[in-house]
Amino acid sequence: MKTIFRLVLMSCFFTMTINSNAQVKNRKAIKKDFLGCNTPDPIGSFALDTSSPTRGMADNNFLWDNGKTINVKILSGSKSLKDKVKKYASEWMKYANIKFNFIEQGDAQIRVYLGDKKGDYGHVTMGLGIKCLMRDPNDFTMHFDTTDLITEKSLKRTVLHEFGHALGLIHEHMSPVSGIQWDSTAVYARKRLMGWSKEMTDAQLFRRYNISYTNGTAYDPKSIMHYPISPWETKNHYYVDWNDDLSEGDKALIAALYPKNERVNKVPRIIITNVGETIIENNSLKKGISIYPSFSINCADKPADIYYVCMLVDENNYFIPTQSNNYNINNKAGCIKVVKLPINQTEILNKGKKNFEIFIPASELPNTISGKKLKVYFRAFLMQDGELKELLGSLSNNSVMLNKF
Ligand SMILES: [Zn+2]
Known part of the structure; x- marks a missing residue:
């Protein structure tokens, strides 16, 4: 997404405070970082289903119907590249009661554009889970910068990550139980050089979801939804390498969110x-x-x-x-x-x-x-x-x- 505006909302019964200090006209375009994707996380949302103690995070409000067949159309790119995207995205189907139906013609809920850096979209899923349905049917709902995906590993992990968002998963490094000791001064300084504002860095790295939603789920540093972390980014030199595959936690999470039987934990x-x-x-x-x-x-x-x-x-x-x-x-x-x-x-x-x-x-x-x-x-x-x-x-x-x- 080229422009992301993140608004902090607080509410109590009839009082609503909306962070509108930034004028509408002043919302800034946010540049992508090679380390991550540009998919915005929802506000204060979390997986509520906690039947397994070791898995990551999702936003249950934006899950697809369980058992849903989702039409996916890849709008651009060579046949071999399209085939790879299909192959890696389909990994999720082994564990989730969901089907990606790749089509060439007709209407698709997920529309993937394999781009070549033009437009500065980077890697992004436009709308978590079913939020992609709000997009204009003429627009893509997922974008990849293929110039950044020159190795098989980088292509695989990026496709898995973005299709994780498309199923409703959110960033694992923002788990409130991660215990990550960010060196915020160093991270802000480095990210500033890369065009990230403080707000963007907060939104992409430091924001924590409400602990009450974790319900005891554990942090999963092996999750495909986790950004890599370099030792200099943390006070204790904790780091997370690139994760190239679905973790056991990812598999357990997606199987719980899209179970073979009826979904247990229902929310609006x-x-x-x-x-x-x-x-x-x-x-x-x-x-x-x-x-x-x-x-x-x-x-x-x-x-x-x-x-x-x-x-x-x-x-x-x-x-x-x-x-x-x-x-x-x-x-x-x-x-x-x-x-x-x-x-x-x-x-x-x-x-x-x-x-x-x-x-x-x-x-x-x-x-x-x-x-x-x-x-x-x-x-x-x-x-x-x-x-x-x-x-x-x-x-x-x-x-x-x-x-x-
Ligand atoms: Zn992401």
């Missing part, structure tokens, strides 16, 4: 598809602005609490400061709508007809934006166990000239 699994433009309009009748996000959403396994968050931005894409008590997100103008999603029922929002509105009264907006152009930054979050996970985030292209008030 949300699929958002068919994402369209969020429309923002004056509403003269109700005296305010109406916002209409457009997408389809489905919930499986357990009902879910979904937070829809609208933050207003000006024509230069800056958030708008506000003093409002009720339409205020971290002192920025906006509002939050909370809905309960039942299971196995697809809700289709604002497709063809307006059936879901988020309204902000003009009386709650700061006078400074009266008569000015406005856009909306719309986001959707899943709330689970006191934590928010971002499902969707998009800044509208559409804008409205706000009525004077």
